[in-house]
Amino acid sequence: MTSRDTVLAAVRANQPASVRLPAVPVFEANTGPLIEQFQEALVRMGGKLAPFGDGRDLDALLKSLFPDAKVICSATPEARSTRPLDKNAAPASLADVDVAVVRAAFGVAETGSVWLSEDELKVNALAYLAQHLVVLLDPARIVGNLHRAYGDPRFKTARYAVLVTGPSATADIEGVLIHGAQGVRSLTVLMVPL
């Protein structure tokens, strides 16, 4: 017997009596505007918010947020890249990116998360190898909680999908919170309507 068949046969022989699968409600008891919940959760998770009003220039804002940035790589045409992002680029070639800019498909109010996949990132590693990540989010595209988020059909089609919540973090040494453990040192969300 192959290992596959051995494992499956052992599992089948030992399975306990059938237990019914419950239905999962969406628990939508959220109160208050989603954008406020999102912002509060994001800040709690170490993320930043930068105000972006009508008529502001995105490139100028990026310049003011990251005055020392040499390499800016944007996966969305809404921001200008200092070096164009090639979706076929070797991931390691993004190691010197200072600021990455992406547009999230949607956000989650409960946790302050943004949803990204290979469609939004072009090169998945962009959101991890860059020093700083800037995420554009349409405030109209915020869902209440994770149950709503997992109802999004794109989870079924994306090769890679990630809920990103704040920057890379660790508290593995004495519980001291550090941002920029291995991935981005900061994450800034700009509310930019589509």
Place this chain on the structure above:
Amino acid sequence: MRPVDHAEASSHFIQATAHLEFHDRRLWDLRLKRDREAHGIAEWEDLRNLASAIKEHTLSHLADYLEQFEAKASKNGAHVHWARDASEHNQVVHDILAAHSAKTLVKSKSMLTDECDMRPFLEARGIEVIETDLGERIQQLDDEPPSHIVVPAVHKLRGDVSAVFARTIGSEPGNNDVHYLAEAMRQNTRPYFLSADAGMTGANFAVAENGSFVVCTNEGNADLSANVPKLHIACIGIEKIIPKIEHLGVFIRMLSRSALGSPITQYTSHFQAPRPGTELHIVLTDNGRSQRLGMKDFWYSLKCIRCGACMNTCPVYRRSGGLSYGATYSGPIGIIIDPVFDLRKYSHLPYASTLNGSCTNVCPVKINIHEQIYKWRQIMAERNQLPLVKKEAIRIIGKVMSEPRLYRAAISATGLAIEHLPRFAVYNWLNPWGRQREVPAPPKQSFRSWYLQNRRRQ
């Protein structure tokens, strides 16, 4: 093999008082943060019931769901492998790496690969393995196993980490600044991410519906391990399966809240298919799980989502440290899992518990942990795995308790003995309870003699 002596190992842990004090405080702090999160969600108990039922349902149909997962994952372009046990798991991983001539492997944290002792197996075959979770890397560099399933180096203080890093990665000796130490590791690890031949992750959940799996990290190290090299190997225990994507909502809402008291991990990453031009290999591993599935009292432990809440709340774990359990899995969850791997080696672990039930109360998937600990004690007694002192004590207590006259005589004799015997006769190896505690002063009168005196005539 001699059984792991948890009490003896703990006695060394306890001697380092600064470490003990910090360990206890840090883990209790995680427990308090977990409480704040749990209390902030009105449907928390509903979520626990759902999570438990979804897991029980899946385990009761596990073979079908595994087949569904395999079929979907293969259709997505992943290569699915099966491993019966730890040695086959390690061999499968090595074969995949060898077929790609891979010499360096960056990996995120996986309890399964720790359980299989994979690192030494690969290293002996010339493969450099780099743990990329900070805590796990600290433990790798110090040649110690993780002491906690979520915070692997929680038993170390910053000075310990500083010494390990100075010795192994050339950081500045004596620099105990935590920011400096974390940055030193970031700088040390980055070249590995950029040049590694292969990346490895574990999985927190594997979804049968679409053949995807989910990895939760705070550092983003799993995403770097999976998204930079051209080869991604995911090692997944067969109990990680859940039926559908919609079920992730239940588990992701509770995982990090239970583990660290944060609403979600910084990165919740879903892998469904390889990037174009790369390969994704999934190693579905049994290693004792199918056996446990057939154990009437213990299959519930397979519901575990490895959040570590039971460890953080356990007074014994907090004051003895994970390494004292001598096993990959420590704390309450370890006590009920480890004996399946080696009954004799872990035969003393069920006594590393006060049976207070706190572990059961915080468990997000409602595993009856303390009841299982009690049941393991019964099994150890039946299988003759009790230490001599405990066995003799239980035999004598059993005899005394079953005979009222003997019991009465013993009670009055004990009172007399505690009052009048010299200390060495009361506080010795026959009385481990008295090692850190004073035996309470005996009451002046037993209840029975008081009753006979005052109530009997009424």
